[in-house]
Amino acid sequence: MSGPHDTGARAPRVLVVNSGKAEAVDRLRAAAPDAGIDVITERAYAPMYTPDVRLHFVEDIADLTAVRRVALDLWARGPVDHVVAPSERSLPAGGYLRSFLGLPGIGFETANRFSNKAVMKAALGAAGLPVAPHRVIASLDGAPAAAAELGWPVVLKPALGTGSMNTFALASPAALEALLGSPEAEGLRRASCPLLVERFVEMEGEYHCDGVVSDGEVAFAAVQRYFMPLLGQTDAFTGSYLLSEDDPAVSAVRALHRATVTALGLTDGVTHMEVFGTEEGFVIGEISCRPAGGGIVDAVRMKYGVDLWRVFMDTSLGRPAGVRGPVAPLREEIIANCDLPVRPGRVLRVSTAEELSRVPDVIEVRMTTRTGDIIGRRLHSASTTGLVFLATAEPSLVAKRVEDLARAYVLEVAPD
Template identity: 45%
Template sequence: MRGEREPRRFLLLTSDRAEPFDLLAGDPGAEPLVITKAAHAGRYREAAAVETVADLADVTAVRDAAARLVGDGLHAVAAANERAQLSAAFVRSYHGVRGMPFDTAVAFTRKDVMKRAIVAAGLPHVPFRAIGGLDRLPEAAKELGWPVVVKPAVGAGARDVVRLEEDTPPPESLARLPAPLVVERYAEIDRELHCDGVVHDGKVVFASVSQYFQRVLSVGNRFLGSFTLPEADPAAALTRSLHEAAVAALGMRAGVTHMEAFETGGELLFSEIACRPGGGGVVQAIRDRHGVDLWRAFVSTALGDDPAPRPADGGGVTGWIGLPGRNGVVREISDAAALAAVPGVTHLTMHHRPGQRVAARHSSVFYAGLALFRVDTPREAYGVQRELARRYVLETEPDTEPDTEPDTEPDTGPETERETGA
């Protein structure tokens, strides 16, 4: 019809993170196009044109898939997953689309580049060294001082992140990684925090600070989660300031961030920052506390719109707790109603069910279920975590008929395990 505005074409790179797609599919002013893995394509085909790739981090494959989808008139490109950020930035530059350029995306996704920018900006950080392979590890660790934390320069979800002593051999998985490695001096952490923000026109227009229940170093952490900090906590203002400085140091003009920092010996240190919403239940907990939808802001900033967040402190402490999952065939798992009855829990979703075959690579967001809660104090938040751990039961046995093409690399572990809060 004459005078009607053509829908803005939005190319989304995603796997199972469907939140931004749902927002786009419900917006008559947007036309979503999706590049995803084959295992997730069915989730999007009814409402969008879809192309599949084996790996969202394969820049060439994503470029070619985008060429088959896009044609003319592309307005925005965004990646909902960490692995797809560089591919999205390359396609954005390749098609002349506004948004985060490739070099900025590199700074947000390669930890060695990121940390060098943080050092250059004079921000407090953990001493580190970037190495090209494990043959350089002894030299770097000797310079930093044992023990050390070793991680891939490109990665997410705490995968392949290990703490090593001088006499501890590194796992073979690190040797197989194609990316460089980052070696950090191990620090005894008093509190680990995350700051989740929205950036528009080069300014942080919203930021929320939360505290993890425990250190996110090992993907084997049980009942991982976080809760929003009371404004009276001095760490809230300090972390916001550190976040604002990190955004400036890395040159972000618009987008959504998830920064991690920690307190050690009375000092607040920068750890890492990503240019996408946090995983687990971070988005829901912030929405419950502040009324700000980070996925909606993610879509708005990608399109070049003003996200216009209107935060309103809902009071109390909101948070989330992941119920640990395990690979194999699920034989017994806690009843959702029993867990939802824990005082303070406002919503509980179970991802695993009896008889289900589970084959996934362990990460910090590998859960059998997710609980959201609201309480008055951080102390009560820890009480919710303890009570969920006490009630939760998961029993599995080996899967003798594994999927021929599991979506993620299966984790190896004890053949039969029982998880309880005991």
């Protein structure tokens, strides 16, 4: 007997709720070539999609009512079988649509725990897991008192956000006062969600863990260390490298990752988790249930042969994750991914892939910016002009090769 969402002989119909991760459409087409795809997004992202993609617009994909109206209009034209939400900002709307329409996959409660940092940290704290002391406030009016209670320095950010956008490290009451009086605070004032004030974590290193969850168990988890903490870094050579299996941080971060997945209730999907290394031990920054940005997914594939984008699409379409642990590395070298620095303006000159490929230990270069392009001012921690992948014999060589890249890299921009 067929259920309400059985496709039978017809091709599946998929709604993609998305922001600027336009590559997700190609990833979905690769996973489901016969699927009918409609994308709900914002008009600002339209130029990122190819003309053959069916786009449907809302003013803000965080507006669940607006997204629901568009989804119901599309539903009226034919059954919808799956919802795919590949970006941080689209996770709540994707979960909401699945719950509202009775579709399979991650429902709203779980999606909210993996995207709403206030809800996330409350759940992690209740489970006894290490998170930074924090306060949830309704508006900027509550920031001075919350920061004074926590003690300076603090980090101020929206509970719902992407990358490091609208995230500010503040060292003192004077720094907070200056922010509140500046145009930079407008994003926080306009936020349609609570705000989070956290005690700033003094860290010795920042890590991330990218995993696969199948039937409620972690089937795979790769641990990487960032070159430097990401907050505030756009005009810098950011990135990360995969730690060797015998690095003591690997087992500790994997254990935290398993406990976090259990506490937040994910049964199937992929994760991207940020972890701070401190003198007292590891502290959970945040976790999401979508593929990481930058070159992280490709670095994991190069090292382990696990395609996190494919797993994400398969689990979003109700298929098995297809990964069974433990997964052995495919190569011995240390794989690093490097995001090239970016600055706003019109590009007068930028290095080519051929030029950067001459740096020792570079195995692949993907430039996304060319001379004449305009780089906008809305930058975040994953903004870049291109990606460079390295394979070094030792972890200690990663920093040396990044220095070599810095000497070879050229980016000249003029104000636009």
